[in-house]
Amino acid sequence: MYNNLIYLLVVILILTTGSIPEQPQIPWPVALLLFCAKLVLFNQLARYFFRRTPDTSAARYLAVEQRLSILAIVFLSLDIFLLEGRYYLSRLPLAEELPVLGHLSGVMVFFGYLCLLWLAALPSYQRIFARSLTARSFVAANLKINFAILLPWLIISSLFDLLQHAPFPWLRTFLASPWGEPVLMLLSLFGLVFFLPLAIVRLWGCTPLPPGPARQRIEEFCRSQRLRFADILFWPLFEGRMLTAGVMGLSGRFRYLLVSPALLEATTPEEMEAVMAHELGHVKHYHLQLYLFLFLGFGLLAQISSAPLLLLLLSSDFFYQLITLTGTAPETILALASAGILFVMMLVYFRFIFGFFMRNFERQADLYALSAMGHASPLIRVFEKIALLGGNIRDLPSWHHFGLGQRIDYLHRCETAPAVISRHHRKVRLALVFYAAILLAGGFAAWRMPQDLLGETPKARFAEALIRQKIQEQPGNGLWFQVLGDLHYSRNREPEARDAYEQALRLSPANTEALNNLAWLLLTAQEPGLRDPEKALFLAHKAAAANRTPHVLDTLATAYWATGNREKALAIEEEALTRTKTHQAFYRSQMEKFRTTEYSSSTLFPEPGRNSDLP
Numbered sequence: 001m002y003n004n005l006i007y008l009l010v011v012i013l014i015l016t017t018g019s020i021p022e023q024p025q026i027p028w029p030v031a032l033l034l035f036c037a038k039l040v041l042f043n044q045l046a047r048y049f050f051r052r053t054p055d056t057s058a059a060r061y062l063a064v065e066q067r068l069s070i071l072a073i074v075f076l077s078l079d080i081f082l083l084e085g086r087y088y089l090s091r092l093p094l095a096e097e098l099p100v101l102g103h104l105s106g107v108m109v110f111f112g113y114l115c116l117l118w119l120a121a122l123p124s125y126q127r128i129f130a131r132s133l134t135a136r137s138f139v140a141a142n143l144k145i146n147f148a149i150l151l152p153w154l155i156i157s158s159l160f161d162l163l164q165h166a167p168f169p170w171l172r173t174f175l176a177s178p179w180g181e182p183v184l185m186l187l188s189l190f191g192l193v194f195f196l197p198l199a200i201v202r203l204w205g206c207t208p209l210p211p212g213p214a215r216q217r218i219e220e221f222c223r224s225q226r227l228r229f230a231d232i233l234f235w236p237l238f239e240g241r242m243l244t245a246g247v248m249g250l251s252g253r254f255r256y257l258l259v260s261p262a263l264l265e266a267t268t269p270e271e272m273e274a275v276m277a278h279e280l281g282h283v284k285h286y287h288l289q290l291y292l293f294l295f296l297g298f299g300l301l302a303q304i305s306s307a308p309l310l311l312l313l314l315s316s317d318f319f320y321q322l323i324t325l326t327g328t329a330p331e332t333i334l335a336l337a338s339a340g341i342l343f344v345m346m347l348v349y350f351r352f353i354f355g356f357f358m359r360n361f362e363r364q365a366d367l368y369a370l371s372a373m374g375h376a377s378p379l380i381r382v383f384e385k386i387a388l389l390g391g392n393i394r395d396l397p398s399w400h401h402f403g404l405g406q407r408i409d410y411l412h413r414c415e416t417a418p419a420v421i422s423r424h425h426r427k428v429r430l431a432l433v434f435y436a437a438i439l440l441a442g443g444f445a446a447w448r449m450p451q452d453l454l455g456e457t458p459k460a461r462f463a464e465a466l467i468r469q470k471i472q473e474q475p476g477n478g479l480w481f482q483v484l485g486d487l488h489y490s491r492n493r494e495p496e497a498r499d500a501y502e503q504a505l506r507l508s509p510a511n512t513e514a515l516n517n518l519a520w521l522l523l524t525a526q527e528p529g530l531r532d533p534e535k536a537l538f539l540a541h542k543a544a545a546a547n548r549t550p551h552v553l554d555t556l557a558t559a560y561w562a563t564g565n566r567e568k569a570l571a572i573e574e575e576a577l578t579r580t581k582t583h584q585a586f587y588r589s590q591m592e593k594f595r596t597t598e599y600s601s602s603t604l605f606p607e608p609g610r611n612s613d614l615p
Contacts, residue, residue, distance in 0.1 A: 005149050006350050007069050008107070010343050012153055014077055015086070015106040017339045024084045031083045038075055042113055045071065046120035058391035061128050065121060072113035079109060081336050097165065100157040107150060111143065118142050129391045131241045141238045148200045155196075197249040201256055206233035214264060214272065218257070221273045225280050225372060228252025235260045243386045247279040250288055266385050274369050274378035281368025287361045290432070294357060297439050298349050302342065304442045309341050314462050334462070351399055353435075358400040360428050366407055367414060367421050376411040383408050460491055478508030485517060494525050512552065515543035520555045523562055533562035533599070544572075550580040554590060562599040569594045 024031070049064050079085040085106065089095060095102035118139050126132060133141075163175060209215045209232040218232055233256055235244065240261035249255035257279060264272065282288060313319055313334070322333055370376045387394035387404045394405045401407070414420050464487055471480045485500030501518035504511055519539035522532045537559035544556045553576035561569035570591055577587040 003066060003069070004146050006346065007073060008146065008149050008153075009346055009350075010073055011076060011107060011110045012103070013342050013346070014073070014080055014339050015089075015103045017335050017342070019335070020090045021084060021087050024087045026084055028088065031085075031088070034083055035079060035085075038078065039112070039116070042072065042075055043116045043120070046117050050120045050124045058128050058393045059396050061121070061124055061391075062396070064124075065117070068117045069114065072110060072117060075113055076106070076110045077336075077339070080106065085109070098158070098161045100154070100161050103157065104154065111146065114142065114146070115139055130389075131238070133239060133241070137239055144204055145237065148203055151199060151203070152196060194249075194251060194254050197254050197256055200248065201233055201258070205236050206256070206258060207236070208232065209234055209259070209264075214269070217269050218272065218276055221276055222257070222280070225277070225284075227280050227283060229255045229257050232257045232259070234258075234264075243390055245275050245279055247282055247288075255283070262389075263386075266389060267382055268378075270373075271378045271382045271385075274373050275382055277369035277372040278365045278379060280372070281365030282361065284368055285361065285364050287365070290357070290361070294354055294435075297435065298346070298354070300439055301349070301442060302345060304445060305345065310338070313337055313341070314459070355399045357428075357431070357435075359398075359402050360424070360431070362401045363407070363410065363424060364428060366411060367424065370411060370414060370421075376415050380408050380411055460487060463487055476507060478504040478506070478511055478514065481507065482511055482514040482517070485514065489517065489521060492526070494521060494527055494530055497521055498530060510542075510546060512543050512547045515539045515546075516552045516555050519543065519559060523555070523558050533559060537563050548575070548579070550576040550583070550587070553579065554587065557590065557594070561594045564599075566594055 026034075046068050049068060050061075052064075086102075089102035089105050090099075092102055092105055095105070119135055122133065122135055122138050125138070160175070163171060166172070209218070215232060222229060229252060230249070234240065235242070235246065235258040237260070242260045243263045243266065244258075244260050245263055246258040247255065248258065257276065259272070259275070263275065267275065319333065319337065366379065369379045373379065383404045384394070394408075395403060397403045402410075410420075464484070467480055467484045467487060470477075471484070474480060481500045481504035485497045485504060488494075488497035488500055498518065498521055501514050501521065504514040505518065508514065516539070519536040522530065522536040522539070525531050537556075540552070540556040540559045543552050553572050557569045557572035557576065560566075560572060573587060573591045573594060577584060577591070580587060
């Protein structure tokens with residue numbers, strides 16, 4: 001289940017990262033054909049790898065399942081980023097108004113890959129774990145587990161999309177603010193942790209443990225440990241043959257104790273008490289609340305690190321070389337790279353940081369059972385039975401629970417050296433304090449972080465990549481060369497700006513902005529060798545003949561002044577002044593300059609106010 005949590009977090013990240021293209025580059029029949037071919041390929045790969053799984057190796061089975069789950073994520077990434085699945089999902093009914101519908105459809109595609117995986121895995125699962133399941137029940141059980149993990153995201157995302165259409169402008173303004181979505185998510189999570197358990201136990205088809213000696217003994221044990229709960233339920237996943245138990249819910253009114261029928265059948269009353277003591281240990285040590293804290297911590301750390309990582313990415317030459325080599329849209333490469341970075345962050349965080357706390361929380365729960373029972377033998381017997389009946393998994397390592405053999409050895413050690421118990425609890429407390437300190441430092445760093453951390457250079461480089469991609473798509477459209485020229489001019493790359501403007505005019509001779517901007521460049525270039533007042537006057541005349549806007553007239557007036565016609569320059573600038581309602585101070589300063597100074601190749605020009613009139 002814990003691996004599935006990571007997989008679904010990555011899938012949601014893939015589906016929600018990046019923008020939706022305006023038009024697909026791959027026609028839908030081709031995209032559909034490639035998608036179907038990928039489904040067939042994935043199905044064949046899944047069947048091939050499970051056929052190679054040894055009959056008695058649970059570790060090998062789980063390793064193949066894990067690798068194929070990761071392969072399913074890779075295939076989904078290809079669907080979204082290369083086959084432009086985000087575009088097609090956004091065209092589903094109501095997906096534009098409620099984006100969660102498109103994202104949910106993408107999750108369903110991922111579940112489709114997993115269904116193929118589970119169908120291929122069933123024969124090996126039946127042999128290795130000695131369980132008889134129908135294909136329908138096996139797939140349904142896996143889907144229920146995954147959908148329960150997905151449910152919080154689905155509820156929160158649906159709520160956020162619906163609130164975007166609420167008839168309250170102040171609410172939409174708040175949600176659009178930097179803290180709007182995080183605050184809504186936080187409030188939603190606090191609501192969900194109380195009411196979600198009820199929804200999940202119904203989704204899983206849990207039923208109350210019937211009255212009898214087993215239920216009576218569990219209830220008496222819970223009362224002796226002062227634990228409040230709503231109910232004790234059968235956990236019927238995989239037709240009840242899973243050897244497991246659990247606790248769900250933060251408060252007694254919404255807390256459920258879950259036990260699978262197979263575990264109840266396999267254990268003695270004393271052993272079942274030890275199992276319940278372990279689950280009570282999670283409640284007594286507030287592990288469920290701490291898990292919520294760790295989830296929110298990942299969100300904060302991801303938020304803090306996103307801007308520096310984006311800065312690093314957009315400043316990297318490799319990023320732009322990749323765009324050139326692949327010919328892929330820059331926004332697609334950026335979305336892929338961002339998703340890849342966040343995937344690595346997520347993998348590292350959950351496998352190592354979250355996994356560290358999970359393993360040690362489980363150990364604390366084992367130690368609580370040792371304390372509550374007075375000795376470790378009942379819980380150890382349960383672990384031995386689970387290891388044997390679960391497919392000889394005693395020595396199978398686990399990133400989130402420790403291996404069963406490791407847990408058994410640790411319990412033996414704690415019985416012989418009780419000081420180990422206090423050292424473990426102290427280690428967990430110190431780790432939590434250190435983690436909280438990191439979050440506080442990160443929150444302070446985010447608060448002090450400059451609003452425009454990226455700066456102009458990375459943004460300009462990315463903008464140039466976008467423009468060049470548009471030029472590649474529409475080589476005959478002079479507008480993109482004009483925009484490229486504007487970008488080069490803003491970055492003081494004057495020769496490149498001149499070349500871009502000239503190319504724009506070769507393609508679109510009547511482009512007023514390209515005429516005007518090239519004329520201004522030839523008048524104001526910092527490199528004297530680029531200045532050409534006569535050519536600038538010719539270009540400015542053509543621009544003004546088509547469009548007598550203030551900034552175009554200012555360029556024409558400057559060209560007259562540069563070629564020695566002071567009177568004409570003043571007359572044109574006076575017309576520009578009468579036509580503008582903004583920047584009048586700039587145009588008056590221009591007139592004063594025309595009256596009192598002479599143009600020369602060394603004349604320095606201030607940042608032109610006319611630029612604010614440009615698109």
